[in-house]
Amino acid sequence: MPAATKDDEAIIKGHMLHLGLYRRVANKLEVDPSYVSRVATGKRKNLKVRRALLDELRKLQRRLR
Numbered sequence: 001m002p003a004a005t006k007d008d009e010a011i012i013k014g015h016m017l018h019l020g021l022y023r024r025v026a027n028k029l030e031v032d033p034s035y036v037s038r039v040a041t042g043k044r045k046n047l048k049v050r051r052a053l054l055d056e057l058r059k060l061q062r063r064l065r
Helices: 006-020 019-031 033-040 047-064
Strands: none
Touching: 006 047, 019 033, 019 047, 033 047
């Protein structure tokens, strides 16, 4: 198996940062993580949850730069 490249490591790091995303948003808004998931996939609509998801994703993007 070949050694991991910097790109490989960046992909893994990005994935690890996303773990717990729905739970963090849910805890912040005091809703269930499954509800956050449904908003994220478009099955439900909730502007407050959507904004919180986008805020959290922007934070993650900044950490990956």
